[in-house]
Amino acid sequence: MDVDRKGSPSIMLPSADTRTAPGETASNTALVRDLAAIVGSENVCSTTAERMVYESDGFTMARRRPAAVVHPASTAEVQAIVRLAASRGIPFVARGAGTGLSGGAMAPPGGIIISLTRMRRILDIDLRNRRLTAEAGVVNLKVTQAVAAHGLHYAPDPSSQSACTLGGNVAENAGGPHTLKYGVTVNHLLGLKMVLPCGELLDIPGETEDNPGYDLPGLITGSEGTLGIVTEVTVRLTPLPQKTWTALAVFETITDATRCVSSIIAAGIIPAALELMDANVIQAVEAAFHFGLPLDAQAVLIIELDGLEAGLDELGARVRGICESHAVRELRIARDEAERTALWMCRKKAVGSLGRLAPSHCTQDCVIPRSALPEVLEKIGQIARDFDLRIANVFHAGDGNLHPIVLYDDRDEEQVQRVLECNAAIVRACVEAGGTITGEHGVGVEKLEFMPLIFSDADLATMDRVRAAFDAQGLCNPGKLLPGGGGCADLVLNKKAAV
Amino acid sequence: MTQPRKRRDDQTALARLTDELVECIHCGLCLEACPTYVELNREEDSPRGRIYLMRSVAEGRAALDGSMLHHLDVCLGCRACETACPSDVKYGLLLEHTRTHIEEAAHRPVWQRLGRRLLMEVFTHSATMALAMFFATLPSRLLRNPPSAPGGIVSRIMGAHGDGGNLRLERFPSPRPSRLQRxxxxxxxxxxxxxxxxxxxxxxxxxxxxxxxxxxxxxxxxxxxxxxxxxxxxxxxxxxxxxxxxxxxxxxxxxxxxxxxxxxxxxxxxxxxxxxxxxxxxxxxxxxxxxxxxxxxxxxxxxxxVVAALLEQTELKPVEMTVTYHDACHLAHGQKIRSEPRRMLSAIPGLQLVDLPESDHCCGSAGVYSFTQPDMAVRLLKRKVTNIESTGAEVVATGNPGCQMWIRSGLKLEGSSVRALHPIEIVDLALDGATTSGDSPSRH
CATH class of the missing domain: 3.40.50 (Rossmann fold)
Known part of the structure; x- marks a missing residue:
């Protein structure tokens, strides 16, 4: 695979496929007919309009129209579809709700999308053993809703949890604000069923912990759909905390807020969540939800502690003390569950509310050591000025997981190019500070060019071999995650595609 | 944004909306709020997908062909996506302009065009509507069947499949609308x-x-x-x-x-x-x-x-009744009114207000939708009726005649004993008004 491992500032933005290529119609008709034989014609999208809406997921800078979209209702149907694709040499990718932020669910060239949104049944709830088995298309939040009455919840809570699916969560090893204390998807995945790229079924039961042999769920989680199609998962259910203490801390400067974050962690306190929103985000969120956030503050922290009732208020007092030592302007503690929910809605829908500030945005996702927060954020501010772009920051401060969000107008090609370069500069700054290129959004197509920044040729070659062990033909979500992986290094660079 | 936005020359209803269309940032948080997405699980039948289609037409990237028309027609216009949208995309407005563009520019068969116009004329003139309802219910009257209007025939003329759009009414309507005193x-x-x-x-x-x-x-x-x-x-x-x-x-x-x-x-x-x-x-x-x-x-x-505010200083008679409340889309999503009707009902002594699961999920009535898209309308109606039945309430209250008619019809179809009333009818009881007889309790 001949890929520029130095990481050119360009990202591949394929667009050629958004037009109907000559000859596409004839081969498509045959493909659609054969897919329809498996799932029924009403479950295959074949018209231009129907295929068009699947051009991108939540990452809209790269788009490619799939040759067809097929909606299976069972693992057996997924197997049949994958076998068909494998026999024809047609690349494929699984897609859930399409909320991913790195283009992971974009169709490969000439490929089909296998949409799992019809597979939305919760199959089994085992309260005694605190585990739940569900199809991959089940929406994350529905799991918690199904067991909340029993005092349990599903801990990974990505901000898109009201829409995103469990299958996508596994593919991206999704996190969320509360992963600071509770861990990410991989820590809550007990078993799974995955259709291998040849059509065979891998079935790892979730009945016992610590299976012998290779930790396949561990390997598959975060593999971004390159090793197969997960169709069913068994997840761990976590008891709801006895008590929760949620506070909003208001700071005059981002530096005060980030230093406060470091001090809280350094004091040995593990908050359930520790989130930061900067002035741009405060503006958008306040316009959307009217929580009463201070519009003149430079940063707010949402600090959540949870656990046993005994001792929680004392811990809260310690946190207050730390905040005060970092010049906190105001510390407002949520009085009740309603206020807590309202505050979390501000945080969880923050990225969405940025549509109020600009027509398009591109969310970055890098992780840095917490101690480097103050200087990296200053650097990002400088980068924004250098590229004459507006950047909003809303992120999981407790893990050092940054989400600088670049605001722009995707109808302006010159601006799109600047955004791409600005993104690259941010990623480099994070890597230079000892960080890494993605925390939870995945590599997808967005971060491909940056993989060589953190992995050596030998690292990447090893990953290529792992991938090949699962997918010898290179048909399963090629062109994602690994720069040279899957026989698909020929993705074209096309800046115009970001329309 | 600081950058000037590019404008297209073409000033169709849709092209004028490009700025509004790009406010959708494709986050997908609207998906699960959309009744048609929850039923069909497809991007092209979701708000995000439809906005993508609208935008591609506005930007000249795609033609307004039959397939696109179908997916835009399946939209209820319930605006539940507006409630879910963190970016404040005005979906209702986008849809209205898109539909104006469709009626101006898209190709529909002549009989469908005529059928649509006819529906508009009938439903928006009470005198015409009273006559139409009178004649539509005539067959059931002559056959001594319970009153029903064959909406399914209208649906088929409109090019829809299925005949689920038949309306089961409470009583035979009068051939003339009944007017209020001035x-x-x-x-x-x-x-x-x-x-x-x-x-x-x-x-x-x-x-x-x-x-x-x-x-x-x-x-x-x-x-x-x-x-x-x-x-x-x-x-x-x-x-x-x-x-x-x-x-x-x-x-x-x-x-x-x-x-x-x-x-x-x-x-x-x-x-x-x-x-x-x-x-x-x-x-x-x-x-x-x-x-x-x-x-x-x-x-x-x-x-x-108005009534919720005025009721606060008023003494009310008890009304022993278990009531559940269905949020009409154009109250909850269109006007952001959720608490007032509930407050009004809760103020009545003896009345027990119970929560309706998915209370703000469209019932499928949606204006003339139950005629133009009877299959989806009936799916949503059945879901609504199941939810209503699960509450154990005797009455479902809702503040929109379309919902009231459609839900009432669905309850009858399923043989349910739950009555559908307008909340104001219940307040009227508590103020000792005349009996609200539209839906007599002693039904069989």
Missing amino acids: LTPAAGGKKLRVGLLEGCVMPVLFPEVNMATVRVLSKLGCEVVVPSGQGCCGALHVHNGYGRQAARMALRNMAVFEAAQCDVIVVNSAGCGSTMKEYAGLFPEGSPEREQAAAFSAKVRDVSE
């Missing part, structure tokens, strides 16, 4: 002078709701004027792509209510109220009509807004 004085001291929209469907199918509204308002100290010369609010027109006619209707109502000199204009139909609060959008920016419309809209209230 002026009802306030009982006791007059607090407000209220103008009431009589509506098109209400006088034909739910005259008792209009009468209850007048009684309640009057007892709470409102002088109620029903100005003559008022007409259809234009909601069905604006929702189905006939924006120009809707603007004419708006102008007429604005003039009539202006002349009547009311403090507020009360509407007891969620769909009408929502449209009347958004009249300004029917007129070009900067036009004097737009300003007049904004002033008019500022006076429009849903009946629950």
Whole structure:
């Protein structure tokens, strides 16, 4: 695979496929007919309009129209579809709700999308053993809703949890604000069923912990759909905390807020969540939800502690003390569950509310050591000025997981190019500070060019071999995650595609 | 944004909306709020997918072909996505302009075009509608069957499949709409002078709701004027792509209510109220009509807004009844009114208000949708009826005649004993009004 491992500032933005290529119609008709034989014609999208809406997921800078979209209702149907694709040499990718932020669910060239949104049944709830088995298309939040009455919840809570699916969560090893204390998807995945790229079924039961042999769920989680199609998962259910203490801390400067974050962690306190929103985000969120956030503050922290009732208020007092030592302007503690929910809605829908500030945005996702927060954020501010772009920051401060969000107008090609370069500069700054290129959004197509920044040729070659062990033909979500992986290094660079 | 936005030359209804269309940032948080997505699980039947289609047409990237038309037609226009959207995308507005563009530019078979126009004419003139309902129910009357109107025939003319759109009615409608008296004085001291929209469907199918509204308002100290010369609010027109006619209707109502000199204009139909609060959008920016419309809209209230406030100082008779409340889309999503109707009902002693699961999920009625898309309409109706039954309530209250008619029909179809009433009918009972007989409890 001949890929520029130095990481050119360009990202591949394929667009050629958004037009109907000559000859596409004839081969498509045959493909659609054969897919329809498996799932029924009403479950295959074949018209231009129907295929068009699947051009991108939540990452809209790269788009490619799939040759067809097929909606299976069972693992057996997924197997049949994958076998068909494998026999024809047609690349494929699984897609859930399409909320991913790195283009992971974009169709490969000439490929089909296998949409799992019809597979939305919760199959089994085992309260005694605190585990739940569900199809991959089940929406994350529905799991918690199904067991909340029993005092349990599903801990990974990505901000898109009201829409995103469990299958996508596994593919991206999704996190969320509360992963600071509770861990990410991989820590809550007990078993799974995955259709291998040849059509065979891998079935790892979730009945016992610590299976012998290779930790396949561990390997598959975060593999971004390159090793197969997960169709069913068994997840761990976590008891709801006895008590929760949620506070909003208001700071005059981002530096005060980030230093406060470091001090809280350094004091040995593990908050359930520790989130930061900067002035741009405060503006958008306040316009959307009217929580009463201070519009003149430079940063707010949402600090959540949870656990046993005994001792929680004392811990809260310690946190207050730390905040005060970092010049906190105001510390407002949520009085009740309603206020807590309202505050979390501000945080969880923050990225969405940025549509109020600009027509398009591109969310970055890098992780840095917490101690480097103050200087990296200053650097990002400088980068924004250098590229004459507006950047909003809303992120999981407790893990050092940054989400600088670049605001722009995707109808302006010159601006799109600047955004791409600005993104690259941010990623480099994070890597230079000892960080890494993605925390939870995945590599997808967005971060491909940056993989060589953190992995050596030998690292990447090893990953290529792992991938090949699962997918010898290179048909399963090629062109994602690994720069040279899957026989698909020929993705074209096309800046115009970001329309 | 600091950058100037590029404009297209082509000034179709849709192309003018490009700036609004790009406000969607493709986050997907609307998906699970959308009733058609929850049923069909497909991107092209979701708000995000539809906005993508609208944008591709507006930007000239795609043709408005049959497939695209189908997926845009499947949209209920319930605006649940607006409630879910963190970016404040005005989906309802986008859809209205898209539908205007469709009626101007897309190719529909002639009979469908005619059928659509006919539906508009029938449902927006109460005299015509009363006659149409009379003749539609004639076969069941002659056959001594329970009253029903064969909506399925209309659906088939419209090119839909399935015949689920048949309406099961409470009683045979009168061939003439029943009108309200023009002026009802306030009982006791007059607090407000209220103008009431009589509506098109209400006088034909739910005259008792209009009468209850007048009684309640009057007892709470409102002088109620029903100005003559008022007409259809234009909601069905604006929702189905006939924006120009809707603007004419708006102008007429604005003039009539202006002349009547009311403090507020009360509407007891969620769909009408929502449209009347958004009249300004029917007129070009900067036009004097737009300003007049904004002033008019500022006076429009849903009946629950006015009554909930006035009820606070009123003594009410107990009404022993278990009630659940269905949020009409154009109240909850269109007007952001959720608490007032519930507060109104909770104020009644003896009344037990129980939560309805998915209370703000569209019932499928959605204007003329139950005729144009009967399959989806019936799927949503069955879901709604199942949810209503699960509450154990005797009555489901809802503030929109379309929902009331459709849910009532669905309850009958499923053999349920739950009654569908307008909340104001229940308040009327608590104020010792005449019996709300539209839906007699001793049904079989």
